[in-house]
Amino acid sequence: MTIPAAAAAAYRAAAQMNTPAAGVTPANVPGSSFSDFLSGAVQDSINTIRQGEQAATAQVQGKANLVDVVQQVNSAELTLDTVVAVRDKVVAAYQSIMNMAI
Numbered sequence: 001m002t003i004p005a006a007a008a009a010a011y012r013a014a015a016q017m018n019t020p021a022a023g024v025t026p027a028n029v030p031g032s033s034f035s036d037f038l039s040g041a042v043q044d045s046i047n048t049i050r051q052g053e054q055a056a057t058a059q060v061q062g063k064a065n066l067v068d069v070v071q072q073v074n075s076a077e078l079t080l081d082t083v084v085a086v087r088d089k090v091v092a093a094y095q096s097i098m099n100m101a102i
Contacts, residue, residue, distance in 0.1 A: 045079050052076025 055072035058064035 042083075045083050048079040049076045 052072045052075060055064055055069045059066060059069040
């Protein structure tokens with residue numbers, strides 16, 4: 001029966017959520033804050049978009065494989081879509097807070 005195996009896998013996955021992942025620091029560690037996390041996320045987004053641009057430039061120059069370029073550009077597009085969605089949610093939350101009655 002696969003249900004016990006699935007349950008065990010889900011338990012292991014949930015247990016691993018409590019351990020910090022590579023490159024992620026817990027909030028109670030000195031020097032880590034939401035602003036540090038946000039800065040890192042923005043920098044990662046910029047790097048991903050920059051890699052997509054560099055791959056497209058390399059393809060135009062004939063120095064890159066088309067499949068790799070498509071993957072890089074798709075990754076950059078997904079990153080940009082995610083950044084825009086997060087920005088929209090932040091703006092909506094800000095507007096909601098500003099419209100609250102005091």
